[in-house]
Amino acid sequence: MSSIQKAFKVTLIPTHNQEVLINKTIGCARYVYNRFLALRQELYTTEQKTLNYNACSQKLTILKKEIEWLKEVDKFALQNSLKNLETAYKNFFADLKKSKSKKGVGFPKFKKKYGCKQSYKTNLTNGNIQVTENKCKLPKLGWVRFHKSQDITGKLVNVTITRTSSGKYVASILCETEIEKHPQVSQNIGIDLGIKSYLVTSNGEVVENPKYYRVQKRKLRKAHKKLSRSVKGSTNRVKAKIKLARACVRITNLRDDFLHKLSTRLIKENSIICIEDLRVANMVKNHKLALSISDASWSKFVTMLEYKALWHDRLVQKVGTFYPSSQTCNHCGFINPLVKDLKLREWSCPGCSGYNLRDNNAALNILGEGVRLIAAVGIPEALNACGELVSPGAIQAEIIEAGITRLQVV
Ligand SMILES: [Zn+2]
Incomplete structure (x- = not known):
């Protein structure tokens, strides 16, 4: 047996209020990321100072006193935003050192409301997260139902909640779990x-x-065409967008x-x-x-x-x-x-x-x-x-x- 970390993905079925709160949390996490990225950039250009995670974390506590709505959401989501920013900086500098190639990880970028991955991560402390057969308890959200697709086993570590481009909410539940090793072979x-x-x-x-992609290419091309022909801001465009995203998800899953x-x-x-x-x-x-x-x-x-x-x-x-x-x-x-x-x-x-x-x-x-x-x-x-x-x-x-x-x- 060996202990590994494994992520179990489930599709959430949030109530309307929960959906609103998830979106709010994603928004706040993005806000914190962008605000501190701007701050770090500014401090660097004006005073050549760098701001590490701990310093950012202290400033976040002060910021939360000024901005009411930051208190409404999961505090771990905001802290993890700062951690992600720290990692983005570290990766950038590490990459700068080891390679002279032009194509590296690049300088941390501002997160956009559309296009990039929309998610937040929350951590387990004192039983704030629980998982049962078909629902999970998450900070601030309470119990959220999900579609059961597999058995979730092991010790909980953290949960990442993502809003996919097809408009679904997916929780990736990271667990420490035991797996039985395959017997040794000589080939x-x-x-x-x-x-x-x-x-x-x-x-x-x-x-x-x-070659799933090629097989599904026609469907995909059709969905693309429909999207490009739809009028900007129309309901049909939203529908076409979701249809295209779903076609892409299907291909990814098959592959x-x-x-x-x-x-x-x-x-x-x-x-x-x-x-x-x-x-x-x-x-x-x-x-x-x-x-x-x-x-x-x-x-x-x-x-x-x-x-x-x-x-x-x-x-x-x-x-x-x-x-x-x-x-x-x-x-x-x-x-x-x-x-x-x-x-x-x-x-x-x-x-x-x-x-x-x-x-x-x-x-x-x-x-x-x-x-x-x-x-x-x-x-x-x-x-x-x-x-x-x-x-x-x-x-x-x-x-x-x-x-x-x-x-x-x-
Ligand atoms: Zn020969």
Whole structure:
């Protein structure tokens, strides 16, 4: 058994008064975020002073005496706003230090009333939050009913309430929960993420791309058209907006379901999973491939593999983007530049005349390179006398300590 943090998402069924209060709280949380962002910016430009979370928190207490309506809402929501702002600053500075690239997390931005994520987070203290079969008790809101979709188990940590673009209210209930680990297995695998198929493994398994987005594209295009043709400010426009948002949600749900099932199975069956470190953002710029890539949502898939690996003592090893996994022959190591052409699906090696299927060859190379990298980390107990890998659990622990893999919560 191991203890993990898991988020359970439920759709709330608030009463009218509760809905009003949720929206008010989201508004107040946004107000606090923006007001303190402005204050921090101003102090920095005028006096070169920085204002940390504690200083902001003290100022918030004073502000609440001046502004009556801030007292009407959940106080944790406002505090968490300040914490989010602090994190946004920290991420910005951390990113500034480590990369010289233009494309980073960027300076904290003001939150808008529309377009960005509308939510607030509340924390558990002294039983202010409770969850039963089909309702949950939240600060200031009281008992709110929800649609039950799954069993919520574990110790409550916090709850995030979000108003989705389709006009629904979703509570993400974070719990500390125990999970039963999968039994240890000895199989290792290399994965090549593809365009033609979703992925090909070093075992030769081909997982087809579901392409939900393409299937649903017509519906989506219709919804887009309806929205752009509607008159601004009309009821029809509101309806069209909701319809479009719902179509997007449906696609996301279908895709997430596919990704969850696939990642769970791969984690269960394998001990070490080697995968390409994708610069997806860069690849999406190539317009021809853009639709397929974002549709396949590889980065989400890799994230799922990473946190599930942590839950079950598996290891996800990323292989550098510049490693020529497609061009290298897995039999003899010959590098065949002709394979750069994406249309070349299979080839005979000029070096050893071995036959290679493009994606399967890449997956085998990724596995080989991944295992080599793990061995190079220099963990003595990971290698036996013959230099073969043993005990991925031990490597896993070492690698987590070294901060190479980080925990992600759904
Ligand atoms: Zn060869």
